Amino acid sequence: MISAMKQSPRPWTGTGRFSADLADRRALIVGGTGQIGHAAVDALNASGFRVAVTHRGLRDPGGLDAEILVLDSADDRALRAVARGSDLVVDTTCFTASDAQGLIPLAGEVGSLVVISTGSVYLGDNGTYFDIGRDESTYPVFPVPVTEEQPTIPPGVDGYGGGKADLERALLAREDLPVSILRPAAIHGPYSPRLREWYFIKRALDGRRHIILSRNGESRFSTTSTLNLAALILACAQTPGRRILNAVDEEGLSTRQIAEVVYRLLDVSLEVHGLPGGPDGELGRTPLDAPHDFVCSMDRAKHEVGYQQAVSYAEAVAADIEWVTSAVAEAEAAGGNWGDVFPSIVARSGLEGWFPYQVEDRWIESLHA
Amino acid sequence: MVHHIGRLIPDSRTVSLWPHPFYDFGYDAEFTRSGGDATTRIIRGLFGALTLGRLGGQARGVMFLGQQSFLVGRRDAREFEFTFLKRHGVAVVCYFVGTDIRSPALMAKLRDETGYENLGTRLVVDEPSMGTPAYEDAKRRLADVADRLADEIFSASMDQLSYLRRRTRPITYFFPDESFGGDVSRFNSPERLIVVHAPSKPVLKGTALVREVVQQLRAEGFDFEYRELIGVPNSVVREQLREAHIVLNQFYAFIPGVFGIEALASGCAVLMSADEHLEPDLPAGSNDAWLVTRYDQITDHLRFLLTHPEQIGPLGQRGKEWAVENVSFSHAGGRLRKILDDLVS
Numbered sequence: 001m002i003s004a005m006k007q008s009p010r011p012w013t014g015t016g017r018f019s020a021d022l023a024d025r026r027a028l029i030v031g032g033t034g035q036i037g038h039a040a041v042d043a044l045n046a047s048g049f050r051v052a053v054t055h056r057g058l059r060d061p062g063g064l065d066a067e068i069l070v071l072d073s074a075d076d077r078a079l080r081a082v083a084r085g086s087d088l089v090v091d092t093t094c095f096t097a098s099d100a101q102g103l104i105p106l107a108g109e110v111g112s113l114v115v116i117s118t119g120s121v122y123l124g125d126n127g128t129y130f131d132i133g134r135d136e137s138t139y140p141v142f143p144v145p146v147t148e149e150q151p152t153i154p155p156g157v158d159g160y161g162g163g164k165a166d167l168e169r170a171l172l173a174r175e176d177l178p179v180s181i182l183r184p185a186a187i188h189g190p191y192s193p194r195l196r197e198w199y200f201i202k203r204a205l206d207g208r209r210h211i212i213l214s215r216n217g218e219s220r221f222s223t224t225s226t227l228n229l230a231a232l233i234l235a236c237a238q239t240p241g242r243r244i245l246n247a248v249d250e251e252g253l254s255t256r257q258i259a260e261v262v263y264r265l266l267d268v269s270l271e272v273h274g275l276p277g278g279p280d281g282e283l284g285r286t287p288l289d290a291p292h293d294f295v296c297s298m299d300r301a302k303h304e305v306g307y308q309q310a311v312s313y314a315e316a317v318a319a320d321i322e323w324v325t326s327a328v329a330e331a332e333a334a335g336g337n338w339g340d341v342f343p344s345i346v347a348r349s350g351l352e353g354w355f356p357y358q359v360e361d362r363w364i365e366s367l368h369a
Numbered sequence: 370m371v372h373h374i375g376r377l378i379p380d381s382r383t384v385s386l387w388p389h390p391f392y393d394f395g396y397d398a399e400f401t402r403s404g405g406d407a408t409t410r411i412i413r414g415l416f417g418a419l420t421l422g423r424l425g426g427q428a429r430g431v432m433f434l435g436q437q438s439f440l441v442g443r444r445d446a447r448e449f450e451f452t453f454l455k456r457h458g459v460a461v462v463c464y465f466v467g468t469d470i471r472s473p474a475l476m477a478k479l480r481d482e483t484g485y486e487n488l489g490t491r492l493v494v495d496e497p498s499m500g501t502p503a504y505e506d507a508k509r510r511l512a513d514v515a516d517r518l519a520d521e522i523f524s525a526s527m528d529q530l531s532y533l534r535r536r537t538r539p540i541t542y543f544f545p546d547e548s549f550g551g552d553v554s555r556f557n558s559p560e561r562l563i564v565v566h567a568p569s570k571p572v573l574k575g576t577a578l579v580r581e582v583v584q585q586l587r588a589e590g591f592d593f594e595y596r597e598l599i600g601v602p603n604s605v606v607r608e609q610l611r612e613a614h615i616v617l618n619q620f621y622a623f624i625p626g627v628f629g630i631e632a633l634a635s636g637c638a639v640l641m642s643a644d645e646h647l648e649p650d651l652p653a654g655s656n657d658a659w660l661v662t663r664y665d666q667i668t669d670h671l672r673f674l675l676t677h678p679e680q681i682g683p684l685g686q687r688g689k690e691w692a693v694e695n696v697s698f699s700h701a702g703g704r705l706r707k708i709l710d711d712l713v714s
Contacts, residue, residue, distance in 0.1 A: 135653035282646045339673055347680035350661050351669050358484060 028086045029053045030073050031093035033061040035191040036116060039226035040090055041066045043234050076102040087111040088237040096163040100170035107177040112240035114233050117168055119185040119222065119296060120161035121152040131159035136278050136291045145297035148244050168244065180236035182229065182247040185296060186288060188316065189226025190323035193344050196287040197320055199354050200262040202338065209269050210364050214284035216274030217256025221290040222248035225316030228309050235305040243304055246296040251313045255288050261314050265321055282356040283363055370466065371396065371434050373543040377702040378709065386417055386437060417441050421450055429713040430460035436469035436511055446510040451518040460712050463515045465524040466540060468492065472508045473499050475530040485663060488573060488621040489530065495572040508532060521712055527648045528623035538708065539650035542630045542696045549693065551611045551636035556682030562675065565613040567598035567606050567628055575620035575664050582667045591675045610635035614681055615674055620664035623648035630696050633658065633688040638681045640670050658691030660684060
C-alpha cells in the first residue's frame with residue numbers, strides 16, 4: 001500500500017519512460033528519511049531532480065524537501081509501481097539477497113539504480129571480516145588502501161556483511177540492471193543514528209582537554225560523510241552503469257587527526273595521550289579504533305563516474321557539529337539528554353560507555369602522581 | 370551448574386554433598402540430609418570419603434565445582450584428596466565460580482584503584498567474617514593447592530580476583546538449548562512493561578538500590594510493573610522471565626551470573642554490571658548483549674529504556690544471540706568437552 005503524505009502537481013506514479021529533460025528528472029529514495037536520505041535529497045534537489053522518498057511511516061520524516069511516500073520497501077509490487085520511470089532510484093534499505101528481488105525487476109524501468117552496501121563486505125587477507133573480527137586477534141587485516149578488487153565474504157554467510165555481500169552478488173547477476181553499488185565505511189552526517197564523531201564532539205563540548213587514544217592515535221578507519229556519499233550518488237545518476245564503488249572520505253584520517261579536527265572546529269585545547277597498544281579496559285576505546293587500518297581507495301569512483309569529493313572531512317564534521325549541538329539542545333530543553341538523540345548508542349554502550357570520564361581522570365592523575 | 374556440566378560430559382557422574390537452596394536437580398550421587406548435627410556431619414563425611422575412593426578407581430578426571438571437597442572434615446584446602454586422585458592417575462580440574470576463590474582483600478584494593486564498589490567489597494558488608502585475615506588465609510590456601518595440584522583451573526580473572534598465580538581459563542555457563550525461550554512478540558507494543566529483579570542475595574545484587582530506583586521512576590511518572598522474586602524456586606523464576614521485558618540483574622559483579630544467563634536466554638533486555646572492559650575473560654563484543662549498568666547508573670539506564678522502549682526488544686534479541694553463541698549446550702558444551710578431552714588424552 002502506498003499513501004502520499006504530500007500532494008504534488010503531478011502524482012508520483014511510474015510512466016515507464018525516463019526523462020531526457022534535465023528539469024524533469026525524477027529521483028526516488030527508498031528509505032529516505034535517515035542520514036543518507038537527508039543528504040541525498042539536498043544534493044538531488046540542488047541538481048534539479050524532483051525527489052520523492054519512501055519510508056515505513058514509523059517516525060516523523062523531518063523537514064525533507066521531497067515528496068513523502070509511506071511504503072514498506074518489502075512490498076515489491078508497490079515499490080515497482082512508484083519506482084517505474086524514475087531516472088534514479090536510491091535504495092538504503094537492502095541488506096540481503098532476498099531484498100534484491102524487489103529491485104531486479106526494475107531493469108529497463110529506471111534510468112539508474114544506486115544501492116547502498118557497506119565496506120563490511122570485505123574479507124581480510126587473514127580470512128576474517130568485520131562481523132566476526134571483534135578483538136585484536138580476529139580483526140581483519142587489509143592492504144592499504146582497500147580497492148574494490150579486495151575479496152568479499154563468501155556466499156551464504158550470515159551477518160550484516162555476509163548479507164550485504166550476497167545482496168551485491170544478486171544485483172550484479174542481472175546484467176541489464178544499471179546498478180551502482182556503493183560501499184561506505186563509517187558513515188557520519190546530520191541525522192546519523194550513531195555518530196561516531198560524537199565521541200570527540202561531546203568531550204570538546206564538555207571541555208575535556210585530555211583525550212586518551214589507543215595505538216597512539218594512529219589507527220585509521222575510513223569515514224564516509226553523507227555529503228560526499230550524496231555527491232557520489234549524483235555522479236552515478238549522471239553516469240548510469242553497472243559497477244561497485246567504494247564511498248569514503250578521501251582523507252583517511254587517524255583517530256588523532258579526527259580528534260584534532262573536532263577540537264579545532266570547536267576551538268577547544270586538546271592534549272592527546274597515546275596508549276601504545278590497544279584499549280586498556282575503558283581507556284582509549286574510541287568507536288573509530290581499529291587494530292589494523294581500514295582505508296579505502298576512491299580511485300575507481302573518480303575514474304568511472306568522475307567523482308569529486310564534495311566537502312573535506314573538516315567541512316563535513318562542521319555540519320555534523322551544527323546538527324548534533326542543535327539536536328542535543330532540543331532534547332535537553334525537553335528535559336532529556338543526548339541519549340534521546342542517539343538511543344542506539346546508549347542501548348549498546350550506556351550513557352557513560354563512550355565517556356568513562358572518571359576512569360580517564362584517575363588515569364591522567366596517575367601520570368602526575 | 371553441576372547438573373548442566375554433567376549433561377555435557379558423556380559418561381560423567383555428578384556428586385552433590387549439600388542440598389541446593391534453589392535448584393532441584395537429581396545427581397548421580399547425592400547427600401540430601403540437611404542439618405549441622407554431629408550425626409549428619411559424620412554420615413556426610415563417610416559418604417564423601419567413600420565416593421572419593423570409588424571415583425579414584427574409576428574416573429579419568431574429577432571436576433571440582435566451587436570449593437566443595439569430598440573429605441568434608443579436613444581443613445587442608447583439598448590437598449589430600451587432590452594428591453590422592455593424582456596418585457591414581459586422575460586429572461583434577463578446579464572450576465571456581467565466585468565466593469569460593471574470590472579474595473575480598475584483593476577486591477578492596479581494586480575498589481581503591483577504580484573508585485567503585487564491587488562484589489568483593491559487598492561480600493564483606495553481607496558477611497563481615499569474610500573481611501578477616503583468617504578468611505583471606507583460607508582463600509590463599511585454596512588457591513595455593515589449586516595452583517600446585519590442579520591440572521586445569523577455570524576462574525574469572527577480575528570478577529574473582531584471587532591468589533591464584535597460574536593462568537586460568539575463563540569460566541562459562543552452560544544453558545540447555547531447549548530452555549531458551551521467551552516469545553519475542555511480547556515486545557510488540559506491550560500494554561505495560563514488566564521489570565523483574567530476582568536476587569539470590571539482595572545485599573550483593575543491589576536490591577536496595579533497585580527498590581529506590583523503582584520508587585523514583587514511578588514518582589517521575591513512569592508506569593511499569595515491577596516484580597521482585599526472592600527465595601522462589603528456579604522454575605518460577607524461569608516462568609517469570611518468559612514474560613519479562615526488562616531484567617535488573619546484579620550491579621556489582623563483572624560477569625553475568627546464572628540468573629543473568631537465564632534472563633538473556635529468555636530474550637529479556639538485561640541491565641547488569643557485567644562488563645568486558647573490566648572482565649577480560651568475557652568474550653569480545655559481550656557489552657553489546659546487555660546494557661552495562663553499574664550500581665550508580667541503574668536509574669539513568671532504566672529511565673532510558675522506559676523512555677526508548679523501541680530499544681528493549683533489539684537489546685533482548687542481542688542478548689539471546691549472545692547466550693546461544695556463548696553459553697548454550699550446543700556451542701559452549703563442545704568447547705568444554707574439547708578442553709577436558711585434551712586433558713585426559
